Amino acid sequence: MTLILAHRGYAAEYPENTMLAFKEAEKAGADGLELDVQMTRDGELVVIHDEKVDRTTDGTGLVKDYTLGDLRKLDARFKFKELSRREQIPSLEEVLEWLAGTRLVCNIELKNSIIPYEGMEEKVIDMVRAYELSDRIIISSFNHYSIVQSYLLAPEIEIAPLLSEGLYMPWIYAQSIKAKGFHPHWRAAPDQIVTASLESGIEVRPYTVNKESELERLFKVNCSAVITDDPAKAKIIREKLFTP
Structure with missing residues (x-):
């Protein structure tokens, strides 16, 4: 069955x-989460997508210029101002501690393509191992050097390259870097690519799949997982298709 991974949580x-x-x-x-990791000035791992805090918080500037303590003072409610309670930028540790008490899988995206955070791979891996989550984590990145480095450090933790464009025979590329799957943009995941990859034993988890027609298409070809902003909608579609 196709898994539903909530993109940055239930972001819709x-x-x-x-x-x-x-x-x-x-x-x-x-069935799981997708989240993004950046690093603070004091070397802490924090869960935020952008290199800057401007879009999703009431602060300004680069994540790497903040300490964890200062980042935690920002309000991450983003466009959801009607929420009564402030939301903080979580640390990766806070998320993993909670995740350990669930059955969810988790795709950790290393956001180190623009800013090459020194030692990020080791820190993420040490934390995943500390919470005994190695079998429920997938490490992905657009920085493929970084995920290969992650594999060399921790072959027991799955890696997956992110692909924004179509790649010729992506399953061959995935196999060549010891990845068990890849995460393409949904436009780069036509049926024949998904099917050929699955037949080669390589998992395909497209992002960010929000259109009903695309969710239906990917469920019908038994795609490994979809990464979506709206897990509730995806679940309804999956149940409609597969409930006898």
């Missing part, structure tokens, strides 16, 4: 990459 209805969005994704029936 809650502030992205916050504990609220992750917890609501679990309640909505997601």
Whole structure:
């Protein structure tokens, strides 16, 4: 069955990459999460998509110029100002500690293509191992050197290259870097690519699949997983297609 991974949590209805969005994704029936990791000035791992805090918080500037303590003072409610409670940027540790008490899988995207955060791979891996989550984590990145480095450090943790464009025979590329799957943009995941990859034993988890027609298409070809902003909608579509 195609898994439903909540993109930055339940981002369609809650502030992205916050504990609220992750917890609501679990309640909505997601099978797992997708989240993004950056690094602070004091070397802490934090869960936020952009290199800058401007879009999703009431602060300004680069994540790498903040300490964890200062980042935690920002309000990450983003466009959901009607929420009564402030939301913080979570640390990766906070998320993994909570995740350990669930059955969710988790795709950790290393955001190190623009800013090459020194030692990010080791820190993420050490934390995943500390919470004994190696079998439920997939490390992905657009920086493929980084995920290969992750594999060399921790072959027991799955890696997956992110692909924004179509790649010729992506399953061959995935196999060549010891990845068990890849995460293409949904436009780069036509049926024949998904089918050929699965037949070669390589998993395909497209992002960010929000259109009903695309969710239906990917469910019908038994895609490994879809990464979506709206796990509740995806679950309804999956149930409609597969409930006898």
